[in-house]
Amino acid sequence: TESNNPYIAIGGQEVLNELVDAFYAKVKLHPKLAPIFPEDLTETARVQKQFLTQFLGGPNFYSEEHGHPMLRARHMPFPITEERAEAWLQCMREAMDEIKLEGPIRDYFYERLSQTAYHMINQ
Numbered sequence: 001t002e003s004n005n006p007y008i009a010i011g012g013q014e015v016l017n018e019l020v021d022a023f024y025a026k027v028k029l030h031p032k033l034a035p036i037f038p039e040d041l042t043e044t045a046r047v048q049k050q051f052l053t054q055f056l057g058g059p060n061f062y063s064e065e066h067g068h069p070m071l072r073a074r075h076m077p078f079p080i081t082e083e084r085a086e087a088w089l090q091c092m093r094e095a096m097d098e099i100k101l102e103g104p105i106r107d108y109f110y111e112r113l114s115q116t117a118y119h120m121i122n123q
């Protein structure tokens with residue numbers, strides 16, 4: 001059934017967009033994260049919306065525009081410590097709280113983001 005698709009279960013593009021916008025508003029203010037991100041996060045947020053759509057089983061917008069994600073390789077230019085991975089995840093939890101994303105879909109999504117975040121550590 002369609003509820004087996006996490007992208008549908010989370011509420012589709014509208015909810016993902018809200019989450020990503022809330023997330024980068026926090027990244028922008030985080031002293032450990034802001035210094036490694038661009039000043040203007042408009043493009044960063046646009047690409048992250050594409051990626052997370054695909055990550056959750058929605059349309060493959062990210063790969064259509066950028067090719068294979070190769071996320072770890074794409075993060076190599078940025079020094080990602082365990083502390084920064086935890087800061088990233090903290091911003092994500094706060095964004096989920098803000099948009100009131102709750103229940104099993106939140107837990108499932110957060111768990112997958114957490115695995116990916118720890119995989120990005122390169123310092």
Ligand code: HEM
Nearest residue numbers: 036037044047048051066074078080084085088116117120
């Ligand atoms: C790009 C940091 C974890 C997905 C980036 C960029 C930075 C960054 C600095 C470049 C932004 C730009 O130039 O616009 C971090 C840090 C993380 C982290 C500090 C902590 C572990 C993650 C996770 C995901 C993710 C967990 C996905 C679940 C992406 C994507 C891009 C990106 C899709 C765009 C890649 C592209 O250019 O095509 N990240 N990231 N990141 N990040 Fe992360």
